[in-house]
Amino acid sequence: MIAALICVVSAAIFLQFFVSYCRAILASSGNIALSDRVREVTGIANQEVGADDFNRLLQLVRLCPERGDDQSEIRAVGTYYGFLAVLNRVSRPLAPGFSVWVEKERKSCSYFAAVALDRRISYSRDLFTQQITDRL
Amino acid sequence: MLGPLDYLIWLVGFLAEIGVVVYLLSRKQVFRHFPIAFYMLCDAFVTCGLYYCVRHFGFDSTTYIYFYYYTDSLLNVLMFWVIIKFYQETFAEMGVSRYIRGAAVMLILLTAVFSYAVVHQNRTHLTSRFVVEIGQNFYFVGVVLTYLLWGAILKLRETRTRLIQLVLALGIYFSADACTYALRNLFPGLEPTFLRWFPPLVGVWLPLAWIYTLAHIQEDARLEPARLMVRAR
Numbered sequence: 078m079i080a081a082l083i084c085v086v087s088a089a090i091f092l093q094f095f096v097s098y099c100r101a102i103l104a105s106s107g108n109i110a111l112s113d114r115v116r117e118v119t120g121i122a123n124q125e126v127g128a129d130d131f132n133r134l135l136q137l138v139r140l141c142p143e144r145g146d147d148q149s150e151i152r153a154v155g156t157y158y159g160f161l162a163v164l165n166r167v168s169r170p171l172a173p174g175f176s177v178w179v180e181k182e183r184k185s186c187s188y189f190a191a192v193a194l195d196r197r198i199s200y201s202r203d204l205f206t207q208q209i210t211d212r213l
Numbered sequence: 214m215l216g217p218l219d220y221l222i223w224l225v226g227f228l229a230e231i232g233v234v235v236y237l238l239s240r241k242q243v244f245r246h247f248p249i250a251f252y253m254l255c256d257a258f259v260t261c262g263l264y265y266c267v268r269h270f271g272f273d274s275t276t277y278i279y280f281y282y283y284t285d286s287l288l289n290v291l292m293f294w295v296i297i298k299f300y301q302e303t304f305a306e307m308g309v310s311r312y313i314r315g316a317a318v319m320l321i322l323l324t325a326v327f328s329y330a331v332v333h334q335n336r337t338h339l340t341s342r343f344v345v346e347i348g349q350n351f352y353f354v355g356v357v358l359t360y361l362l363w364g365a366i367l368k369l370r371e372t373r374t375r376l377i378q379l380v381l382a383l384g385i386y387f388s389a390d391a392c393t394y395a396l397r398n399l400f401p402g403l404e405p406t407f408l409r410w411f412p413p414l415v416g417v418w419l420p421l422a423w424i425y426t427l428a429h430i431q432e433d434a435r436l437e438p439a440r441l442m443v444r445a446r
Binding site for chain 1: 352356381385388
């Protein structure tokens with residue numbers, strides 16, 4: 078009985094901590110404006126980043142050279158996005174109000190991926206410039 | 214019997230634990246985060262000890278089992294010290310450090326007395342279900358303490374991003390471990406095939422999350438904790 082209670086309470090608290098942890102990572106990118114360059118590359122020039130854009134943006138991120146310091150946060154947000162996708166499927170018919178929140182969270186994940194892409198593009202440009210300078 | 218994946222998880226965990234200590238040493242932040250550094254160092258020593266026990270006595274030996282569960286309990290007591298440090302940081306401006314220290318000493322003494330009493334009563338079957346039960350209780354105390362701390366952070370509108378992320382990572386660690394131990398108690402049959410992977414993976418999570426936070430989040434970074442709350446509209 079006590080083990081079952083501990084199991085349920087711990088699982089509920091785990092979910093709350095996990096969501097808050099991922100939101101803390103997402104919050105770091107929320108205030109960063111996307112550059113025109115990344116808007117052009119991703120085709121989101123005049124519109125906001127959509128909830129379903131995450132996987133497409135992540136594929137673009139993977140095409141860029143790794144910066145080495147963003148892998149763990151991309152993985153954490155990827156797990157969170159997967160979790161939200163499952164929640165979205167379950168909650169849409171059952172709780173539309175909650176589904177709106179899930180959609181907003183998925184948009185935040187996509188925006189995070191766009192910011193990560195922006196950083197990687199800048200990093201690639203810096204690398205390229207450095208190589209050109211070294212050759213000269 | 215342990216496979217290559219077990220050793221790989223051990224190695225990654227060990228390197229991450231040492232990584233936290235080395236990072237804090239290199240940034241001269243060891244004294245600022247002393248409980249974290251000390252815990253990680255002890256955890257790395259315990260990992261070495263576990264490896265030694267497996268190599269010399271075997272994975273199924275009583276020596277390994279005793280070493281695993283005793284050191285796990287000791288590490289949990291050390292982790293309470295880390296939590297208390299987080300409490301002190303959260304309540305620093307209120308000047309209640311003395312009371313927190315007093316409460317911490319009381320908590321550790323109570324835990325020790327409770328554990329001694331339970332161990333004394335169950336000494337004949339310490340390595341059976343009892344060790345899983347006491348592990349589950351220790352982790353659950355950790356979950357409750359971390360959850361109360363998280364509540365205090367939200368209530369006091371603590372904005373230090375680094376502290377927030379360190380506490381959240383700790384909450385994930387404790388709740389995942391408490392849940393796993395409870396499931397082991399409920400379904401002992403799941404242990405050899407499925408549940409045995411969780412404690413080592415969660416053990417790797419904590420040093421990795423902490424080293425990420427310490428290395429990437431600036432000391433002066435600020436975050437509004439209310440933004441982290443789940444609010445469905």
